[in-house]
Amino acid sequence: MRKYETLVLLNPEMPAETSQALIGSLTGIVERENGQILTVDDWGMKDLAYPVRKRMRGHYVRLEFIAQGNTVAELERNIRINDGIYKFITVQLDEDYVAVVAEPATAEAAAAPAPVEPAAAEPAAAEPVAAEPVVAEPAPAEPAVAEPAAEGGES
Amino acid sequence: MSFKKKFTPKRKFCKFCAHKDYPLDYKRPDILRDFINERGKIIARRITGTCAKHQRRLTTEIKRSRQMALLLYTAVHSSEVQKKMG
Numbered sequence: 127m128r129k130y131e132t133l134v135l136l137n138p139e140m141p142a143e144t145s146q147a148l149i150g151s152l153t154g155i156v157e158r159e160n161g162q163i164l165t166v167d168d169w170g171m172k173d174l175a176y177p178v179r180k181r182m183r184g185h186y187v188r189l190e191f192i193a194q195g196n197t198v199a200e201l202e203r204n205i206r207i208n209d210g211i212y213k214f215i216t217v218q219l220d221e222d223y224v225a226v227v228a229e230p231a232t233a234e235a236a237a238a239p240a241p242v243e244p245a246a247a248e249p250a251a252a253e254p255v256a257a258e259p260v261v262a263e264p265a266p267a268e269p270a271v272a273e274p275a276a277e278g279g280e281s
Numbered sequence: 282m283s284f285k286k287k288f289t290p291k292r293k294f295c296k297f298c299a300h301k302d303y304p305l306d307y308k309r310p311d312i313l314r315d316f317i318n319e320r321g322k323i324i325a326r327r328i329t330g331t332c333a334k335h336q337r338r339l340t341t342e343i344k345r346s347r348q349m350a351l352l353l354y355t356a357v358h359s360s361e362v363q364k365k366m367g
Contacts, residue, residue, distance in 0.1 A: 133308070133349055174350040175310070176358065184350065188308075215349050217307075 128218055129164075129192050134205065135178065135213035136185040138171060148210055149187055155201050161193030178212050190219070293330025297339075305338055307345035310352045317343065321353040 134152075136145050153163045169186035178184060193201075198216055205214050297305050304312060316324050316331070316339055323343055326336045346352040 135349060172351075175347070175353040176350055178350050186349075213349055215307075215345060217345070 127161075127192050127194055129190070129221060129223060130198055130216055131219050131223075132189045132191075132198075132201065132205075132214060132216045134187050134189070134211050135174075136187060137179075137210045137212060138181055138183045138185050140185065140210050144210065145185060145187070148208065149189070152189060152201065152204070153191075155204055156189075156191045156193055156197060159193060159197040159200060161191050161197050163189065163191045165190040184212065295330060295332035295335055297335040298332055305335065305342055307342040307349070307351065310346050313339070313343050313346055313352055317352070319356060321355045 132152075136148070140148075149166060153166065156163055165188070167188040167190070169188065171183055171185055174182055174184050202214070202216060205211050297303055307313070316329055318324055323340055326333065329336075331339060343352060347354050
């Protein structure tokens with residue numbers, strides 16, 4: 127069992143209920159394969175760096191879970207079938223990984239990993255109630271970044 | 282060679298080594314943006330001062346970030362160029 131993270135980019139025009147149901151089905155897949163959902167982190171609408179299917183905005187949702195390798199394949203197969211998901215990426219995380227993006231979800235997951243287990247027993251319990259669209263928030267201890275570094279390369 | 286003595290550039294250092302909790306993650310395009318130029322190209326290690334270990338991870342994270350449309354592949358897209366020309 128390993129810890130993974132999947133970030134999906136959803137159709138921005140998808141109604142909230144549809145996307146909730148979609149995320150619910152994804153968490154359902156992980157749980158069906160004896161995986162365990164740790165966090166469902168809804169980033170909300172974000173501007174994209176380049177147009178995806180002619181749209182400049184997108185809805186990001188991040189799933190963090192513990193599962194076996196073949197669960198990832200099954201999850202990605204289902205993601206590919208669904209046409210509401212424009213992009214996705216699955217990354218294997220370190221065991222001691224703490225989320226860098228959403229601080230509130232991290233605090234909850236890091237402080238109490240045990241309470242998540244009972245919740246995971248009933249399907250769709252750890253659902254996108256994480257309504258905080260906290261995206262790139264206070265950079266922890268941002269050092270003096272703006273350096274002559276940025277001007278490198280040819281223009 | 283007197284000009285060399287006049288200007289001593291500031292010593293470069295690897296930001297990820299200097300600050301252990303400085304996140305190097307594809308989900309933080311705001312930080313990764315410091316390591317690409319305005320065209321979206323990854324800046325060489327010799328210019329940013331990043332150490333070899335972190336530069337390797339940095340490139341992967343930048344590429345992941347690009348895949349998810351969090352970071353740009355290019356500032357000048359070919360379709361826009363065509364539009365301007367035509």
